[in-house]
Amino acid sequence: MELDTPKPRRRGRPPKQADGQRNTRAALVRAGVELLTEKGFAATGIDEFLRRVGVPKGSFYHYFSSKEAFGTELIENYANYFARKLDRWLLDESTPPLQRIANFVADARAGMERHGYRRGCVIGNLGQEMGALPDAYREHLADVFTDWETRLARCLELARQEGSIAPDSDSRTLARFFWIGWEGAVLRAKLELSPTPLDLFAQGFFLGLGR
Amino acid sequence: MELDTPKPRRRGRPPKQADGQRNTRAALVRAGVELLTEKGFAATGIDEFLRRVGVPKGSFYHYFSSKEAFGTELIENYANYFARKLDRWLLDESTPPLQRIANFVADARAGMERHGYRRGCVIGNLGQEMGALPDAYREHLADVFTDWETRLARCLELARQEGSIAPDSDSRTLARFFWIGWEGAVLRAKLELSPTPLDLFAQGFFLGLGR
DNA sequence: ATTTAATTAGACGATCGGTCTATTATTCGC
DNA sequence: GCGAATAATAGACCGATCGTCTAATTAAAT
Secondary structure (H helix, E strand, O other): OOOOOOOOOOOOOOOOOOOOOOOHHHHHHHHHHHHHHHOOOOOOOHHHHHHHHOOOHHHHHHHOOOHHHHHHHHHHHHHHHHHHHHHHHHOOOOOOHHHHHHHHHHHHHHHHHHOOOOOOOHHHHHHHOHHHOOOHHHHHHHHHHHHHHHHHHHHHHHHHHHOOOOOOOOHHHHHHHHHHHHHHHHHHHHHHOOOHHHHHHHHHHHHHHOO | OOOOOOOOOOOOOOOOOOOOOOOHHHHHHHHHHHHHHHOOOOOOOHHHHHHHHOOOHHHHHHHOOOHHHHHHHHHHHHHHHHHHHHHHHHOOOOOOHHHHHHHHHHHHHHHHHHOOOOOOOHHHHHHHHHHHOOOHHHHHHHHHHHHHHHHHHHHHHHHHHHOOOOOOOOHHHHHHHHHHHHHHHHHHHHHHOOOHHHHHHHHHHHHHHOO
16 A cells, blocks of 8 residues: 655646656556455445545546446456456467466466465456445456356367367366356455465366366 | 334333343344345445344444444354254265255255345355455354365265265365355356356266266 | 343444535647 | 637545444333
């Protein structure tokens, strides 16, 4: 929490070019995603986002029409970020398919470790909160999971064709299974402040593939 | 949401015996657990518990010293309720061990269906919220999972000894794997308002056991 | 009868959530 | 160039919520 940003932000319309940091909005989104990985959406007040970035309320409602709209953008932003991260591993043609998945797991694990297991998955966090969230989020979140599922399924399909997993496997179902369990593992890792739930689930998943 | 309870609660010290409903405190806990299965802890205000039961604030702070203390009691209450439910299935000696687990799954599934997939698991919900929760909850929640794990592991151990699953299985690890994934499945079921995540995970788990 | 215990009633102040209006600085249109 | 539109910050504002505290009410204890 970088508290006081003593930089007294200039008011008024900013100069067109060379404005140095055209970043207020982006900074809000970044801080928003960060906070959402740690805390719930309902539990986090707008002031908290603002204090984090050192921006007054007026700016917030200049950029976003409401907290709900802000949330939508956070979901999109995180989903994109994560999809890119996923592809970085799953589309790596220099690596056999199953190893790609293992690499992703290792990367995610390292990420959680880096943040002391205090940050989880934005999509999972929001999903858990659905009872207190705008209902419009539901479909949005579900779509994100479907997207990740598709990406993973493609990789698993490669593995199947390659003969690394049973030829009668259903890649789609396997991918779905993975994400269901993985979200559980992330949640548990956050609770125990430890990577073992991630390891344990991943290991179980790969073992299951072997049958 | 049973809004107005038109029963104008009698004030003053209640009669000693035959008081009919010595239930205010219990009702608060019950409502609390209900709300916690649907919404987050931080997202739910005390007034919401109170309105649900039709009790004024004075009563709440008569029975509980703070919201945090209330929460602790909710965790205990739910953990107990769930452990009893678990035992009802897992200790059923008239049924083979693996079938007991399947029965539990079916029961939990039916429970979620009954509430339109809008209620999840209190412990899981709170776990996800850890970032915004009193840190004292962490250990408490982790202990609950360990307890459930132990109960399930005993059942799996029976299955192992009986030869229903591979003799070199580690019951403890399997049980841990189950709860990790199960929480993920519950979360996902709540998001999709559908039982398929539960079914899919359970099926995958049992298939994995077969190896 | 008087005191004490148990409970409900609800006012209160502080804080905070989300919205909205005002102000300031810049660019754009003509 | 000058006025209008634009982009951004500043912060007042209202209602809700949290936790506390005092008063009121009823029964039990002595």
